[in-house]
Amino acid sequence: MTATAPQALATLPLADDALILSHRLGEWAGHAPVLEEEMALANIALDLLGQARALYAGLAEVLGGEDEIAFLREERAFRNCQLVEQPNGDFAHTMVRQLFFSAYQQPLYARLSPVLPLAAKAASETAYHRDHAEQWTLRLGDGTEESHARTQRAADALWRYTGELFQPVEGLDVAWQELAEEWHADIRDVFGRAGLTVPEGPSEGAWSAGAGRQGLHTEPFGRLLAEMQHLHRSHPGATW
Amino acid sequence: MTPVTSPPRGHGAGEGVSGTPDPAARGRAADPEAERSLQAAFDAAVAADERIEPRDWMPDAYRSTLVRQIAQHAHSEIIGMQPEANWITRAPSLRRKAILMAKVQDEAGHGLYLYGAAETLGTGRDELLDKLHTGRQKYSSIFNYPTLTWADVGAIGWLVDGAAITNQVPLCRCSYGPYARAMVRICKEESFHQRQGYELLLALARGTEAQRAMAQDAVDRWWWPSLMMFGPPDDESAHSAQSMAWKIKRHSNDELRQRFVDICVPQAEALGLTLPDPELRWNEERGHWDFGAIDWQEFREVLKGNGPCNEQRLNQRRAAHENGAWVREAAAAHAAKQAARAAQGAASAPRTARS
Ligand SMILES: [Fe+2]
Ligand SMILES: [Fe+2]
Numbered sequence: 060m061t062a063t064a065p066q067a068l069a070t071l072p073l074a075d076d077a078l079i080l081s082h083r084l085g086e087w088a089g090h091a092p093v094l095e096e097e098m099a100l101a102n103i104a105l106d107l108l109g110q111a112r113a114l115y116a117g118l119a120e121v122l123g124g125e126d127e128i129a130f131l132r133e134e135r136a137f138r139n140c141q142l143v144e145q146p147n148g149d150f151a152h153t154m155v156r157q158l159f160f161s162a163y164q165q166p167l168y169a170r171l172s173p174v175l176p177l178a179a180k181a182a183s184e185t186a187y188h189r190d191h192a193e194q195w196t197l198r199l200g201d202g203t204e205e206s207h208a209r210t211q212r213a214a215d216a217l218w219r220y221t222g223e224l225f226q227p228v229e230g231l232d233v234a235w236q237e238l239a240e241e242w243h244a245d246i247r248d249v250f251g252r253a254g255l256t257v258p259e260g261p262s263e264g265a266w267s268a269g270a271g272r273q274g275l276h277t278e279p280f281g282r283l284l285a286e287m288q289h290l291h292r293s294h295p296g297a298t299w
Numbered sequence: 300m301t302p303v304t305s306p307p308r309g310h311g312a313g314e315g316v317s318g319t320p321d322p323a324a325r326g327r328a329a330d331p332e333a334e335r336s337l338q339a340a341f342d343a344a345v346a347a348d349e350r351i352e353p354r355d356w357m358p359d360a361y362r363s364t365l366v367r368q369i370a371q372h373a374h375s376e377i378i379g380m381q382p383e384a385n386w387i388t389r390a391p392s393l394r395r396k397a398i399l400m401a402k403v404q405d406e407a408g409h410g411l412y413l414y415g416a417a418e419t420l421g422t423g424r425d426e427l428l429d430k431l432h433t434g435r436q437k438y439s440s441i442f443n444y445p446t447l448t449w450a451d452v453g454a455i456g457w458l459v460d461g462a463a464i465t466n467q468v469p470l471c472r473c474s475y476g477p478y479a480r481a482m483v484r485i486c487k488e489e490s491f492h493q494r495q496g497y498e499l500l501l502a503l504a505r506g507t508e509a510q511r512a513m514a515q516d517a518v519d520r521w522w523w524p525s526l527m528m529f530g531p532p533d534d535e536s537a538h539s540a541q542s543m544a545w546k547i548k549r550h551s552n553d554e555l556r557q558r559f560v561d562i563c564v565p566q567a568e569a570l571g572l573t574l575p576d577p578e579l580r581w582n583e584e585r586g587h588w589d590f591g592a593i594d595w596q597e598f599r600e601v602l603k604g605n606g607p608c609n610e611q612r613l614n615q616r617r618a619a620h621e622n623g624a625w626v627r628e629a630a631a632a633h634a635a636k637q638a639a640r641a642a643q644g645a646a647s648a649p650r651t652a653r654s
Contacts, residue, residue: 078393085396088384088403089615092623094377094411094424101404108397115393126392150626201636202629209625290449291391297507299392299449299499 067121068138069230070175072272073167074114075139078129079280080160081107082287083147092150099191103157106184113177126299130291134281135274141264142220144271144280151209154195156217161189162245163224163238170233193249200253207254214250215258222262223270345546350476353419361545365475366420367436368547370427373413374438378431378612380406382446383455391449398495399452405488412481419477432617440598441528443606450503450510450517456496458518458525458563464489465559466529474546497566504571511571518567519575526590527598529556560588 084104091097115125122128142160147153168175168182199206225239250257269275291299337356344351351357380403387403390396414424430436441459446452467489470482503514530536530552542548550558560579567574578591600606 082388085387085400088387088400089380090619090622092619092626094407094414096623097377097380097407098404098411101400101407105397105400105404108393108400112393112397129393130391150623198630198633199626202631202633203625205625206629206632286388290389294391294507294509297391297510299395299502299506 066230068118069228070114070117071122072138072140072228073164074111074118074128075137076143076160076164077107077114078111079137079139079283080143080157081105081111082283083143083145083156084153086147087153096150100153103188103191106181106188110177110181110184113181126291130288134276134284137271137276137280137284138274139271139276140220140223141271141277141280142217142224144276144283145217145220146279148213148216149209150195151199151206152213152216154192154199155210155213157188158192158196158249159217159221159246160224161185161192162249163221163242165189166238166241167233170238171231174232196249196255197253200250200255210253211255214255215260218258218260218262219264220262223272226270226272228272345474348472348474348546350479351474352476360541361547362420364542364545365478365547366417366422368542369413369417369420369478370422370430370436371438373410373417373427374431374436375442376406376410376413378438378442378616379459381612381615382442382444382608383452385446386449386452389449390452395499402456402492402495405492409485409488412484413478416475416477416481428620432613432620434604434613437602438612439528440601440606441524442612443601443609444520444524445607447520448513448517450500450513451521453496453499453503453514454517454521456492456494457500457566458496458521459528460489460492460496461563462525462528462559464493465555465562469549469555472546472549478547497570500570500572514570515572518572522575523593523597524601526556526560526593527595527601529553529559531595531598557587560590564588 081104084100084107087100087104088097091100111129112125115122115128118128119125142156145152145156147156165182165185165188168178168185172178172182196210199210201207221242224242225235227233227235247257264270266275338358341351341355341357341361344355351361383399383406384403387396387399390399414427417427418424427436431438441462446455464486467482467486471479471486473479473482500514500518503510505511533539533551533553536552539548539551543551564574564579576591578589580589582589601609604610
């Protein structure tokens with residue numbers, strides 16, 4: 060993998076983002092606050108998994124089959140941002156994470172649609188994800204004192220993982236600065252309507268070694284992979 | 300059993316449910332003459348295989364039987380998500396992970412259709428969930444068994460969804476319209492689940508020695524509980540006779556169980572797996588497979604709450620509901636604030652115009 064030109068792996072971060080967030084959303088199955096959310100969270104998880112698989116298919120020549128990519132890489136080889144690997148927390152935490160991520164993923168896919176075959180379809184899927192997360196942010200921000208407090212706490216806690224999203228990905232020709240400005244305007248707008256305060260703290264970790272895009276992840280990610288990969292790795296060479 | 304007051308005629312889906320009984324309806328029920336003619340019309344409709352619809356008059360006992368059965372069915376769908384969701388995060392391939400997530404999502408959808416069907420009878424989802432959470436209504440005992448390995452996901456699809464289909468296909472012709480129509484949609488999806496489960500087991504049975512052993516172990520554990528899904532033998536079944544007369548039920552428990560065994564035996568053979576019953580043999584005379592005695596003691600124990608996962612399943616369900624309370628409250632509070640703001644906006648608009 061080290062010998063591969065970065066261009067060939069340009070979509071790997073997008074694919075890993077989609078896979079890992081899908082996995083986190085899958086953890087909600089059977090635990091959602093209402094039956095309608097069981098459906099919605101599973102829908103989003105399935106869309107994201109579909110996107111990951113389509114993107115992995117495009118990387119097959121470089122990295123091998125989708126299961127090899129998902130189940131046999133070590134933690135340091137994953138290129139997802141740290142935001143998507145963060146544990147679900149409560150429903151507010153999951154929704155704010157979703158808003159932060161979908162508000163980034165949607166315009167990113169939209170910009171890539173001329174060069175990335177699946178991006179147009181993915182952009183319309185993620186527009187739904189963003190809208191769903193926005194609706195919940197408005198309900199929770201405005202609803203009760205408790206829901207407001209939980210949502211604000213989630214935003215404050217997740218803020219430090221948002222700066223990484225706009226770090227240029229090598230091989231993806233995107234105006235990252237413009238994307239970042241658009242994202243901030245979007246979040247300011249939703250938070251304003253939800254009565255929430257846009258956090259002021261740092262939007263990145265202070266560790267200069269880098270973050271998810273460099274293969275440096277947070278502690279919960281190792282456990283996520285241990286769970287996700289365990290069965291596949293226990294039966295080398297088996298087909299399922 | 301507490302008698303259920305019939306909601307008034309015209310109390311259909313989507314209108315305020317489980318509310319105060321209409322005084323007109325109570326007056327009508329008090330008139331024995333009218334009651335007799337309504338009963339006759341109902342009996343004739345059932346006899347002619349016509350559908351009873353939410354707005355039609357129906358006997359209180361018919362209504363309460365349906366609510367109990369539909370609720371139990373709905374509860375089974377949502378509790379049934381748990382044993383399979385247990386494997387979503389560990390699915391061994393991305394393809395299987397997608398199939399499993401979609402399946403668990405389907406079960407949530409089945410729950411929604413069925414709570415909707417119960418609502419047309421005047422009992423809302425909140426009330427039914429409360430009865431589930433407080434143990435006053437049951438769900439299928441099969442979900443009180445654990446999913447110990449990945450192969451259990453296949454065994455559930457093949458056997459549990461398979462048994463559910465055998466039970467539920469006749470319900471597509473149930474006399475109550477909304478239930479019958481919900482079952483048509485549900486059965487279509489259940490048959491997908493059954494095929495996917497079979498296909499999962501087939502991949503294991505044709506895989507490595509360890510995979511094959513995993514598949515056999517799962518079938519060994521799920522076979523007998525699946526046969527119990529059809530309920531107690533006919534001579535001990537409490538509700539069967541009346542339900543058959545009302546055409547809520549069309550076949551007896553034992554008939555359906557036999558049908559299921561007859562379907563499964565050749566499928567197990569095609570899988571290259573055995574069923575854990577030394578007494579299974581073809582009976583030429585009956586034209587059916589004979590099978591061994593079911594351990595009804597185990598069935599009664601699990602039903603009583605002593606199964607391996609009864610507490611776990613109910614606790615998880617309650618926890619999901621309780622942990623979600625603040626979310627539901629927030630949504631309701633936001634909706635109320637929105638409505639108030641809209642009303643205030645409307646009220647202040649003319650004033651603004653005047654000033
Ligand atoms: Fe189902
Ligand atoms: Fe099913």
